[in-house]
Amino acid sequence: MLSPMDPHLLRTYVTVARLASFSEAARELGYTQSAVSQHIAALEQDLGAPLLSRRPVAPTAAGERLLEHAGPLLLRLEAARADVVRMAAAPAHGLILAASSTALGPRILAALPASGVTLRVLPRDEIPAAVATGTADLGLVDGLAAPSDPLRLPDVAPLTTYGVAEEPVCVLLPDTHPLARRPGVRLGDLTDARWLDAPDAGLPLAHLRAANGGHGFRPALRIEGTDVRALTALAAAGHGLTLLPRPAATGVPGTVAVPVTEPRVVHRTELVYAGPLGGAAAAVAEALTERT
Amino acid sequence: MLSPMDPHLLRTYVTVARLASFSEAARELGYTQSAVSQHIAALEQDLGAPLLSRRPVAPTAAGERLLEHAGPLLLRLEAARADVVRMAAAPAHGLILAASSTALGPRILAALPASGVTLRVLPRDEIPAAVATGTADLGLVDGLAAPSDPLRLPDVAPLTTYGVAEEPVCVLLPDTHPLARRPGVRLGDLTDARWLDAPDAGLPLAHLRAANGGHGFRPALRIEGTDVRALTALAAAGHGLTLLPRPAATGVPGTVAVPVTEPRVVHRTELVYAGPLGGAAAAVAEALTERT
DNA sequence: CGCACCTCATCAGCTCTGCTTATCGAGTGT
DNA sequence: ACACTCGATAAGCAGAGCTGATGAGGTGCG
Structure with a gap:
């Protein structure tokens, strides 16, 4: 050899x-x-x-x-x-939870223990790596998927995943937008719209290519960083549309969150960890995975 | 470090x-x-x-x-x-195509050049590795997926994939089976049936867990090897049911191929290769990817 | 135009890694 | 109890791999 x-x-x-x-x-x-x-x-x-x-x-x-x-x-x-x-060596440091910004839905936030956890907000695709290398003990990744389908994660290492939430996906429209009154939209009707591309803050447009018959979306403005507030503000100001899970999209002043009806995708959040969980991590994981 | x-x-x-x-x-x-x-x-x-x-x-x-x-x-x-x-070193040997047995549908077989290609039938999950390590120049992998969704391949290396075929999935039933006259079946109705588990010859039952709401199927008999004939013969003899792409399932004496209507999955075949293709490989790849 | 300078290649010398051979100790079967 | 097998350990040696010095090619500036 x-x-x-x-x-x-x-x-x-x-x-x-x-x-x-x-x-x-x-x-x-x-x-x-x-x-x-x-x-x-x-x-x-x-x-x-x-x-x-x-x-x-x-x-x-x-x-x-x-x-x-x-x-x-x-x-x-x-x-x-x-x-x-x-x-071999059990961790001395406190529990570290890595999550993408949009993975932090209300259910998740409610289930977090009041203390003893360090929350680290990272770009979506760095989370598996962080968990695999031990930079974080638990990870929360989110993304778009067909209902009850697991997410497609880059396999840096054999990781265990567990679905914790699925929510509808919404398009965040300025409330002056012609489609703002609709009960639902088909993404196919919005291929020509101006989109905000915020791969780390919102949901990545790239994920939609397959679901949308191979056609991507033209990004008008690209936002880097994990700040959802900046993203929603831009959307409200009419700089472009963006995809968000419903909990994150509702209640943004000057905007309307319209559910996506076609293609049939959901915003899915998964808990990811490497191997058997230690005591503290197990407790947090259990709290997060509890079906309410 | x-x-x-x-x-x-x-x-x-x-x-x-x-x-x-x-x-x-x-x-x-x-x-x-x-x-x-x-x-x-x-x-x-x-x-x-x-x-x-x-x-x-x-x-x-x-x-x-x-x-x-x-x-x-x-x-x-x-x-x-x-x-x-x-x-650096262009290959001296002839073109090697690695494929799983069920990936060799009629369209593929028709498109193969008459000579100059070595066909190597391998278990499904060894194909990406074979292509990545250069044991094969081209690979044909197949599996179950939602319509127009790409397959989930183990990423041993950055490989390029290209969908070449999608066919309906059928359950191969002995023609004496109570459901044999039906135009279509839902897999949910067959969770309690006896299944043949032939991960390398037929379609792996394991792939269905997600699509079937987390419930797997009880394998009654496990078949190792890539011989489809053996599998269909066992199915005809009533040893159990098996999933096959329609072209492979039709025309087996003593059996009926009933399309699966629920969940909505198709048998998808993808061409996979590493990096830019050399002359001979490019020609074969083009022939295989030609939409007829 | 030529000189100083910067960057990578090459060479010689040294160190320490990583192999072999040899030997030991512990468990196993007769 | 004795021989045998298998893994651990010790000592020795060759070569891998580092450093420091020097060479060669290219670039900028007076």
Whole structure:
């Protein structure tokens, strides 16, 4: 069997690629420039292809390819280590719960214990990684799915998921919008509208492609960060439409939340954790999963 | 940052766990028993927990955990290497197409070129791995999905997928079965029936849990291997029911193929490949994806 | 135009990792 | 009780992999 690509080399490679400099990478990693140079040379020899063009330092086609692999790979590696270590050493720190902003529906918020929990609001796609690497003990991820279908999570590691809530999905319209009086809308009727694309605050438009027959939505304005308030304010000001779970969409001044009737999708929230839960985590998990 | 777990050690660990013996593992890996012992000791020290109980050799709880991670991890590692190497060295061998048995519907078979392709029939869940590691150039995977939903594939590596066919799903009933005259059946009416579980030949019952409201099906008889003929023969003999895509289910003597009306699932086939396609592969892929 | 400078490649030397061989200790079957 | 098997441990040695010094190529500026 061939030598299974040393992760050290891989780590150096991604660092060099990120910083576009051997010397800089050496400084960051605590090596000498010479060592970094040898690392890259070793990788290139091992794979039989140049990975970086020098002067300026930039990945080649093969290098780009490797970069796509390296990230998830190192993540998984770290996740594996964290997972096993977690088995041995019980956590001294308080319970950390990672959640995306829209996952924090009223049911969830009500079920949180009054103290002893650190809540960490993260972009949606960082949550599985946070849980896998032990940065968080529990995760709450949300997303769009067909009713009673599980979410599609990136599998950085074998994680356990548990559905905790499903709510209707609404389009947040300024109350002056022509469709604002309707009882429900079909997304197909809104493909030409101006949409706000807020992948970390609202629901990602990208998730809808499959459900909408392959057609995506044109994002008019892109919002970064996890602040739902900013998003709803923009929607109220008429900068564009956005998708939100009903609890988050109702009661925003100047707007109306109209349920989406077609395609049939729901906003689903899942609890995610790695392996067996410790005492405190188990208690919180149970509170969150209690069907009311 | 902590040392990212040497894959060599990981590989020895899984080998030891598999063979339940240090000495055997040493023989298989071409090391001395001493080296293997040191490998395991190093891993255990690195992770701060015993991974194996000696005498008899068996994984501890933490070790079980590590095993779950190690397989996918080493697979990804190999996939990454293969993917990058593939970029540099164009394949000399002929085109290899990996497919599950039920993925080979009539449309697919018709579109295959008359020569120059090696067809490799594999269990469904080995196909992504085969494509990722370069064992195959193209893959055809199939499974159950909601209409126009993509399949859920284990992501061993970033693969490109392309839907090539969707067909109705049928239950294969012996023609003496009480429901055999019906135009369609709901799976909910058949939860108590005897089912044949043939994860590699037919469609896996496990895929249905979500669609069927969390309830699985009791497998009466389990069939291993990829032989559809054996499966249909068993169904005809009344040993149990099985799910098949319509083309595979029709025309089996002594049986009737009744379409499934509820839940709304289809048999979907997807073409999967890693990265840009070479000349021969591109031609085959195009033939397979041509909408007729 | 040429000189200083910056960046990566290469080389020599050293260290310490990681293998082997050899030996021991503990459990097992006869 | 003795021989045998299997894993742990010790000692020794070769080479992997780091450092520091130097070389080579490219760029900016006086």
